[in-house]
Amino acid sequence: MENNVFTGEYKRRKRKDIVFRLAILVPTGIVVSLLILILAQVVMNGSKSLNLDFFFQQQKPFGEVGGGVVQAIVGTIMVLVVAIVIALPVSLLAALYLYEHKGSKRANVLLDVVSTLQGIPSIVIGVVIYIWVVVPLKTFSAFAGGIALSIVMLPLMISMIKESLDMVPSSYLEAALALGVPRWRAVVEIIVPAAASGILEATGLGIARAAGETAPLIFTSFGNPFLSLNFMAPVSALPLVIYEYVKSPYDDWHQKAWGAALLLVLFVLSLNLLIGTRKKR
Amino acid sequence: MKRNAVSKSLMLLTLFVLGLTSALGAQTLLGSGATFPAPAYTKMFDEYYKLTGVKVNYQAIGSSGGLKNIQDRVVDFGGTDSFIKDADFSKYPGQVVHIPTVIGAIVVTYNLPGSLKLRLTGDVVADIYLGKITKWNDKAITELNPGVKLPNLAIMPVYRSDGSGTTFNFTAYLSAVSAEWKSKVGNANSVSWPVGQGAAQNAGVAGVVKQTPGTIGYVELAYANQNNMAVAVIKNSSGNWIEPSLASTSAAAAGAFPADTRIVLVNTDAKEGYPISSLTWLVVYREQNYGNRSREQAEQLVKLLWWMIHDGQQYVTALDYAPLPAPAVKASEAIIKSITYNGQALIK
Numbered sequence: 001m002e003n004n005v006f007t008g009e010y011k012r013r014k015r016k017d018i019v020f021r022l023a024i025l026v027p028t029g030i031v032v033s034l035l036i037l038i039l040a041q042v043v044m045n046g047s048k049s050l051n052l053d054f055f056f057q058q059q060k061p062f063g064e065v066g067g068g069v070v071q072a073i074v075g076t077i078m079v080l081v082v083a084i085v086i087a088l089p090v091s092l093l094a095a096l097y098l099y100e101h102k103g104s105k106r107a108n109v110l111l112d113v114v115s116t117l118q119g120i121p122s123i124v125i126g127v128v129i130y131i132w133v134v135v136p137l138k139t140f141s142a143f144a145g146g147i148a149l150s151i152v153m154l155p156l157m158i159s160m161i162k163e164s165l166d167m168v169p170s171s172y173l174e175a176a177l178a179l180g181v182p183r184w185r186a187v188v189e190i191i192v193p194a195a196a197s198g199i200l201e202a203t204g205l206g207i208a209r210a211a212g213e214t215a216p217l218i219f220t221s222f223g224n225p226f227l228s229l230n231f232m233a234p235v236s237a238l239p240l241v242i243y244e245y246v247k248s249p250y251d252d253w254h255q256k257a258w259g260a261a262l263l264l265v266l267f268v269l270s271l272n273l274l275i276g277t278r279k280k281r
Numbered sequence: 282m283k284r285n286a287v288s289k290s291l292m293l294l295t296l297f298v299l300g301l302t303s304a305l306g307a308q309t310l311l312g313s314g315a316t317f318p319a320p321a322y323t324k325m326f327d328e329y330y331k332l333t334g335v336k337v338n339y340q341a342i343g344s345s346g347g348l349k350n351i352q353d354r355v356v357d358f359g360g361t362d363s364f365i366k367d368a369d370f371s372k373y374p375g376q377v378v379h380i381p382t383v384i385g386a387i388v389v390t391y392n393l394p395g396s397l398k399l400r401l402t403g404d405v406v407a408d409i410y411l412g413k414i415t416k417w418n419d420k421a422i423t424e425l426n427p428g429v430k431l432p433n434l435a436i437m438p439v440y441r442s443d444g445s446g447t448t449f450n451f452t453a454y455l456s457a458v459s460a461e462w463k464s465k466v467g468n469a470n471s472v473s474w475p476v477g478q479g480a481a482q483n484a485g486v487a488g489v490v491k492q493t494p495g496t497i498g499y500v501e502l503a504y505a506n507q508n509n510m511a512v513a514v515i516k517n518s519s520g521n522w523i524e525p526s527l528a529s530t531s532a533a534a535a536g537a538f539p540a541d542t543r544i545v546l547v548n549t550d551a552k553e554g555y556p557i558s559s560l561t562w563l564v565v566y567r568e569q570n571y572g573n574r575s576r577e578q579a580e581q582l583v584k585l586l587w588w589m590i591h592d593g594q595q596y597v598t599a600l601d602y603a604p605l606p607a608p609a610v611k612a613s614e615a616i617i618k619s620i621t622y623n624g625q626a627l628i629k
Contacts, residue, residue, distance in 0.1 A: 061323035062341075062484075063507035063600075135353050138572040140311070222313075225323065226336040233309055234338055247480075249487035249508045 039265065046262025049255045059225040059236075065252045069260055071227040075142065075235035076211065076264075079221050082146020082231065083210055087153040088203055094154075095161035096187065102166075118155035123215035125151050130219035140234040145221025152213055153206035160205065164198020165191060197278060204275045208268045214239035238264045310581055313340040314347015314360030316483040317447045318561040320503040321383050321602045322360070325593045335581060343482055345444020345470045351377065351564050354572055357582050362446030362561035363470055364543040375571060378616050379562040380586050381542045383594075384534045384603040386502040386525035387451050387557040389513040390487070392494050393417065394432060400425045400522055401513040403458030403548075403556065409497060410438050410455065411462065412476035417495070439489050439498035442479030444470040450559040451499045454547040499557075502530075503600045517556040518548055529555035530603040538608040542616070560609075563589075569622045576622050583627040586617050 057068030094110065101107040129148040134140055168191050176186035192199070217223075222234035223244065238260045245257035312322075319341035326337040342350075344361035351359030352373055364379055389406055391399065405421050408414045414421055418431040441448045449470045456463040466472050480489045483500045490498040491508055502525050505512050514522045523529045533546050533554030546558045563586065569579035590613045594604040605613070620627055 061327045062320035063503070064324075134355055138354055140355060223340050224336075224338045225326075226309075226330065226338060228309065228336070228338075230309070234311060234340075244484075247482065247488055248484040249491045249504060249510075250484075 042258065042262050042265050045255075045258035046260075049259030050262065054256070054259055058227050059241075062248075063250055069236075069238070069241055069256060069263075071224055072236040072238045072241040072260060073263070074227055074229070075221065075224065076237045076239075078142040078229075078231060078235055079145040079149055079217065079237055080207055080211060082143055083149035083153055084203060084207060086147060086150040087157055087206055090150070091154055091157035091161055091202070091206075092192075092199065094158045095165055096192075098158070098162045099165040099191070100187070114155045114158050117151070121215070122148075122152055122213055123218075126216040126219045129216070134220060137232070139232060140220060140222035142221050142228075142231045142233070142235040145217045145235070145237065148216035148220045149210040149213060152216055153210050156209055157202045157206040160202035161195070161199050164195040164202065167198065168194040201275045201278070204271050208271045211268055211271075212239055212264055214243050218243075308335055310335065310337045310357045310578075310585060311340075312337065312347070312358040312360055312563065313342050313350045313356050314564075315344045315362045315446050315561050316341040317344075317362045317385055317387075317445075317501045317559070318360065318383050318602070319483065320501070320507065320600050321385075321597045324596050324600060325589060328596055329585065329588060329593070335585070337585060341482060341484070343441070343443040344446030344449070348564065351566075354566075357565070357578070358586075359564040360561065361564055362559050363449035364562060365564065373566075376567045377564050378567050378619065379542055379564055380590065380613050380616055381560045381562050381605060381609050382589055383597045383605065384530050384546070384558060384560055386530045386555050386601075387447055387454075387499050387559060388502050388505050388525045389497065389499055389515065389557075390490050390505045390510045391497040391513065392490050392492075393434070393511065394494060395430075396511065397429055397431070398511070399429065399513045400516070402516045403454060406513075406515075407455045407459035407462040409436055410440070410474065410477065411459075411465065434495045437493065437496045438474070438477030439480055439486050439493075439496050440474045440477050441471070441481070441483075441486060443481045445482075446470060446559070446561065447483060447499065447501065448472065450545070450547055451557065453545055454557045457548040502526075503602065506601050515556055517552075517554060518550060519552045521552060523553065523555045525555045525557075527598055527601050527603050529553055530558045531606065533558035534560070534603060534606055534609070538606075538612050540612055540615070542609060542612050558603075565620065567620055568624070569620060569627070579620075579622045580627055583617060583620055586620075587614075587628060590614070590617070 053066065054068040055073065056070050057066070058071050059069070060067035094114070098107050098110060125148050129144055133144040133147055137144070172190050172194060173186055176190045177183065217237050217240055221237055221240070223240045224234045224236045228235050242257045242260050242264070245253035245260070248254070319339065322339045326339055330336055339360070344363055347359035347361050348365065350356040354374065365377065370377070389401055399422070401422070402425065405414065405425065408421065415436055417434045417436055423431055449468065452462070452466065452468040452472055455466070456468040466475065478489065480486045483504050486498040487500045487504040487508060487510065490496045491510055502512070512525060514524050517523050532551045533549040533556070535551055535554070538544060542560070542562070544560065546560060548556050549558065565582065565586070569582065590605060590610055597604055618626055618628055
């Protein structure tokens, strides 16, 4: 009798265990298979369009078959360079402020501002930069696109850099101060270098985050069927090309959109992997 | 050591950027707007680049977008296929002029199983877009198409979601042939559609129709032909069934041209004219010295405009656009000659 009750209880627990295990495993499986399925789809559709022309030719007129997306590859690199040149120093300085004034009222306000900034839809950032930068300068440009992307990057980079600064043991700072090093030098020469790998990681993820953004570029870098190396003129970008080509009725452009998607995914993925392997070391 | 290297490479990068910026600045022109002529424009500009080395970047964002960009003076020229109304000229910070470039046909395209060739009247198209005709085998359509086996399939009208000159001309035509359309929906770059689904730009509408059975849409002829899409034959005001083509579009534009070239071509009286034909224009400022524009930039622009209405015309017929008729070319020449920099004409 007693034995029976015990085994009944045991079975019930066992069942519960299986149910919960499944409840956790199934969503995990969904997430993992989602990533694999997306990658497989992009690779299957995109790999066909990767050839020499794809990498080295400019866009053809509407409806003509052939050409490539060199203008978008170069354009994406250009807007990302502008974005990171702006976002890295700004986010480093903001993170240093947060590090130095932990818990102060202003630091808390800044933290709130950063998280609010993160919530602003990127299309809004694009429109605002159109009014702030494009209209006064009287031209769409890679420069304007880079500014818009830097705003997209900032919140992520600030919070990541702040975290990596916080992770440097406080004894480093104390030791430096005890040796009579001025505080600013201790921060610049001890804390920041100690957090260097975290800062690099933040930069990588910032780039990865911004590389796929379409909305901030529509009203800023604008697009260009020609290869342009002028930072003060409109340039194309991979997400813009994908957006334009997918909507078009042309089969060749659909094909090229998949190719551009594959390129973008490979770029972001390799950035992530690079950061991941660095982190482990 | 490290920081030195970083600052050095940053300086080099800056120099590189500045160098490129000054070297490449003058060899480009920027335009945006109408998607209706985009296949013709991108073809022309490709040829123009091979010929002159000047890169003309045309972004097909829709007529309303192009006009907004020229209003903000962030482009060298705007493209539109609905000309600026007299009352709207005051919205522009300077006097603008219209230069017509090509004539195109707005075709009614559809996606039905089998390659069915349909005949449609403006009335029936209006009733479809009003939501009064909802099935492809509706009596109104079968009566016009004896012998064509139409499926019992729901009609999904597709319209432009962005501000569009193509929409302007399409709704101008529907307003001209259907009193109900005129009173209920009207005629503008964007209207509130009673039924259907939106898509951005000519390319977007063509894309949706091409991929979705049962849909009907309106796009420039080039988009339909480039993608082997079915195109309806439309009855014109003389009672003739007209296939949209280079010839029937030219016929619609054969009449007189006003000096400022601002004219709506829909519902033409021409016996062999296609009833939903339209001109499309580039809009530029008459006085080119504004913002920080150089004289060189203004000269580049005027040269391009001149080339487009003359030599550039040879590239449009292959894409089924009609070249400008002689009176329109003449009127455009006078307009281009009136463009100035500091009050001086740029071309004689």
